[in-house]
Amino acid sequence: MTGFSFPLRCACLARFIFRCALVLAPLAAFFWPASASAATPAFPLHTSGQYIVDNNGVRVHLNAFNWYGSESTDFAVEGLAAQPLNSIVATIKGLGFNAVRLLWSNQMVETNPVVGNYALAANTNLEGEHALTIFDTVVNALTSAGIMVILDNHMSNAGWCCSTTDNNELWYNSSYPEANWIADWQAMATRYQSNPMVIGADLRNEPRSPATWGGSASTDWHAAAERGGNAVLTINPHLLVFAEGVNYAGDLSGVANLPVQLNVANQLVYEAHDYGFWYSSSSLTSYSTYVNDITPKWGYLVTGSNPQPLWIGEFGTCNSADTCDSSNSSADLGYWFSIFSSYVRDNNLDWSYWAINGTTESGNAGGFGTVEGYGVLNTSWSGSALPSLTSRLQSMMAPGSSNFSLIPGGTAVTLAPGGSGSATVAIVPENGFTGTVNLACTVTPPTGAIDAPACSIPSTETVSSTSAVNATVTISTTGAVARNAPAPRPLCNPSRRTGGAILACLGLIIGNFARRGRKSLQIVLMFLLVALPLAACGSGGAGGGGTTPPTGGTSAGNYVVTVTGTASGLNAVTSQIVVVVN
Template sequence: MTPKEPQPEPQNYGTGISTDAPGGRRLVLPLSNHISSTYTILTNPVSRPRRRRLISLPPKTKTGRMILLISILLIGSFLHYMWKAEAALSKPWTPDDGSIDFSQRPLSPPANETFLPSPGYKLPLRTKGRDIVDQNGKRFKLSSINWYGASDELFIPGGLDVQHRDVIAATIRSLGFNSVRMPYSDEMVISNPDVPPHLLAANRDLVGERALDVFEATVTALTDAGLAVIVNNHITTATWCCGTDPCDAGWANDYLPGGLCRVRQTEAQWIEHWETVMGRFVDNPLVIGADLRNEVRGLWGTMPWEKWASAAERAGNVLLRMNPDWLIIVGGTESGNDLTGVKRRPVELDEEDRVVYSAHVYSWSGWGSVGGRYSKRTYSSFAKAMRKKWGYLVEENLAPVWIGEFGAPDRPGIGDVNYWQNLVRYLKEMDADFGYWAINPRKPRDNERESYSLVKDDWVTPVLDYRMKDMTELRRK
């Protein structure tokens, strides 16, 4: 028998593994000399018991691990910084000496010459450059407040269960406001429901009336008190405005899939609702205008200015055929913040000198922009944004701009006050028309407390704090 020749030892090709092969041979599998992760290799399950071997493979690279670690540290540091920044903005503000002193003195009575019925004004109003003026060219500066409720679930202005509408009108006048923005919903016009008696507990003469009748009576109480009124189409569905619901993001929602919107309307129906509401005020000279739509934004901020401007022209011209003396107020896109499109495409109506533009400015406005929300901006950054969004129209004497909504809480944080002080400073510099949100001490849903209110729950006692102090100074400009 020929003896079996001895098998040569396998050559070493570097780091590898040794494993039994069929026939009793041993194989060495060459691997890279780089050391990294380990893998488990199983031997032939038939010829040998299972054994696990660890092998070294090349790393995904140490550089990759380092990049991942650095990225995690950077993200963590950024999130920590943001958390600290937000916490700082939310820190309660301590009132300054001027605000404390103001709160301890009775509110001075307003000057009669700031109200339209005074002999100093001759109606109707028009626009001239950056101003709203009377027939003699005298400026009428809108110093307004919002009185909401008819746009919400209860369909009527708030507070009619607490005070008579004449009392609330007198309160608004005593606070120094010369005009009131009155929102309504399209659903209120469509359904025009009966009003439950308990919502009219302080206005028993209105029990049995429907929502539109109550709205008209409230507006009439304001004008009887010498206050100018601007009617505002606030929202389609009667609810608190404004959320992410696409059904309420514009004046018409019939382009959306059927069944999506509880209240569905076309542009033509939107205009018809305007005719229904304003038809009640054709002969009331102190109902001075129509704020066509609140915070137009389209689907998640996609509303083109040109589309909105064209719709505003169609609605405005219909209303001016009813009464050519009304002012037509057109708000900006992006929830009322953006009027940059006016420069390239102004709203032009059949009647000249009737267009007033409107912007809304809150502490959270500006989110998503490079500079961030207005609550965290320096004054130079804030003023630059205002000038770009709407201030240029006033600075260049192109058209009036009314800040139809702005406001802040009675117990503000540092960020709230930063926004507020920047805005008040800018409004003073521009001598701009303004409309505060809001008079209501309670929200319609669940009777929730309204922290932005300027009166207490009795709808009579004023809240004399930093906000009222600053608005008193704004009116003096």
């Protein structure tokens, strides 16, 4: 024991710790950024129940994006002609994404061509390099930034996907048979085995007709997924294996009776894709119709009695207007996107948005370098193309606080004056919300409207599970009122008998005054000017009464019903319903 007193020793120790902190804090900030270290899982990953977890059993939520180009005839990710690779990665990281689905083709792996300089204009240091070298560089840049990588075998032949006639419908074709598919997968697994942030193998993109789940060996994607998945796991047993459904990854119904069985447990994740253009405006009319549609296809893997790990590997919407990501009309992609994003938050799903690209690849629509109409990034690859879309995606990044959303029916309510109708608003719980939601509604009329509709809604609804609760809004209008008009006052209304008497008297008078001279005859004629109309009037009856056009009632036009929901401790949530009065 030294001769220092206890308080003095504490003071010296405190000064020493403080000085160390001054020196080490900048170094720590440089080598271990707070945001990256907080989000970095303990690798390797596996599944537990319906979730992906790290080596410590902590949930890992994939907020991913698709980055395409390497699977195409450009043989490199798009964007390298617009910005330096590290700038693109920093922009993506800054938006909050933590994973990427990185596409490749069998043709790229087997031919490994030199990438054209046109695709590398902003990365001249990569000019003259082969496709796989550039792919390595991209993977390293992403994982160094803390972005996990899922490798996706997107195509056999290099090109833009997808159709039922592109010769890439199955996991193999005549140019790249199954043996090549498996060998290429094992080569990719070997190539990135030492990088723990390369976390998964998406075995094949969107198997489609004639692909089946079971059945004939030549089309049985289920059996092929088992063979391919086991081949990958023999190289790296720590990779997550993503198995997509058939019918463009929209159908995993076969899993219920024929699940994928791999030789390594807790590494399988099922994958579904979903797009707004798969639904017609007439079929997607509410949150409930959406849930009813997807539940037998893949939703049952989330909400059923035996939930399984599920990743939404592709979904996307347009980036040209705010109605792309949020709308109350089923005619807009934003209506589907509002429903989809609420479903994702409600069930805390992992996902990957299509696509991060600001511009497209060769072979797609407008060709290399043209605008990507579903892209998160702008055409210069320097920021968001549509801020509201980016914000919506960020709201889906877990973990989030418990909340709820209001999803109206997707079609307008059409009424005639005097009529009434109803609409449904779904209260969708998000991130585990339960409790009482207070509801109210108001009507906003168009300018100059008369007798606006009235609305009513239950004052409260209770959410007690992850299922949405429907509230009914009743809308009523005022009818037009028909008003009787008073009968017109006749100019005259003598009887026929009176008219005849007048004429008889006139005859006598004329005869009498004709004998008295010319002046008297003039007086008689003036009298006739007055008397004859009276006689003529006496030949008819009085005019009848009538009705005027209807007055009052709700005027024609488009009215907006705003539904507001509130709950304890949360901000108010609103939703709108359009009412058309004809």
